[in-house]
Amino acid sequence: MFRGVTHINLDQKGRMAFPSRYRDRLQSLCDGQLVVTVDPDHCLLVYPLPEWETIEQKLIRLPSLNRTARRLQRLLIGHATEAELDGNGRILLPQPLREFAGLEKRTVLIGQGHKFELWDEQTWMARRDEWLAEAAQDDEMPDDLESLSL
Numbered sequence: 001m002f003r004g005v006t007h008i009n010l011d012q013k014g015r016m017a018f019p020s021r022y023r024d025r026l027q028s029l030c031d032g033q034l035v036v037t038v039d040p041d042h043c044l045l046v047y048p049l050p051e052w053e054t055i056e057q058k059l060i061r062l063p064s065l066n067r068t069a070r071r072l073q074r075l076l077i078g079h080a081t082e083a084e085l086d087g088n089g090r091i092l093l094p095q096p097l098r099e100f101a102g103l104e105k106r107t108v109l110i111g112q113g114h115k116f117e118l119w120d121e122q123t124w125m126a127r128r129d130e131w132l133a134e135a136a137q138d139d140e141m142p143d144d145l146e147s148l149s150l
Contacts, residue, residue, distance in 0.1 A: 002111035007121065009105050014098055015090040016107065016118070023089045032085030036097055037076050039117065041127070044093070044101045045076075046109075046116040052080070093118075 006019050018026065026032055026048060035052035039045050047055065059077055062069035079100070083091040093103065106121035119127075 001113050002116055003113070004111045006109045006111075008107050008109050010093070010098075010103060010107055011090075014093045014095065014103075015086075016093055016109075017088060017090045018085065019109070020089065022111075023085065026085060034083045034085070034091060035080050036083050036091070036093060036118075037080040038097065038100050040075065042101055042123065043120075044097055044103070044118040046083075046091075046118055047114070049082070051114045056080070 002022060002025075008016055008019070010016050026034070030048035030050055033049040035047045035049055037045050037047075037052075056077060059069075059073050062073060064070055064073070079097065081094055081097060083093070085091060098104075101118065102120040102123060103118070104120070108119045108121050108124040110117040110119065110124070
């Protein structure tokens with residue numbers, strides 16, 4: 001499981017070094033093979049290859065005549081790019097993906113269980129503050145979260 005928030009600087013070539021605490025896990029889980037794609041929230045999603053293949057198969061099985069499904073297929077599968085950890089634990093983020101997420105130098109890597117989200121640092125802080133403000137005003141809990149205890 002990947003969890004936590006890590007601030008990371010991209011180098012001039014657009015490479016991102018994974019924190020050392022994740023590198024061994026990524027090597028054993030997927031031999032350093034990752035897939036990076038876009039998220040509708042304008043961040044990047046980074047999956048270990050086996051996790052991505054599971055998601056990709058689910059996306060492919062969605063009905064192509066459903067507009068929402070087709071949009072997700074186009075975005076997620078269409079932008080999916082393979083990346084491999086180099087000897088220094090870095091991956092190269094292609095320019096089009098960096099542009100989509102507004103990534104320049106200062107980024108934030110967010111562990112999300114079986115995947116990561118990669119955000120521009122300023123965008124992450126603004127969105128995080130929005131979500132916290134929304135949560136403070138939200139009185140209603142969706143039914144599927146009623147049994148969750150934190």
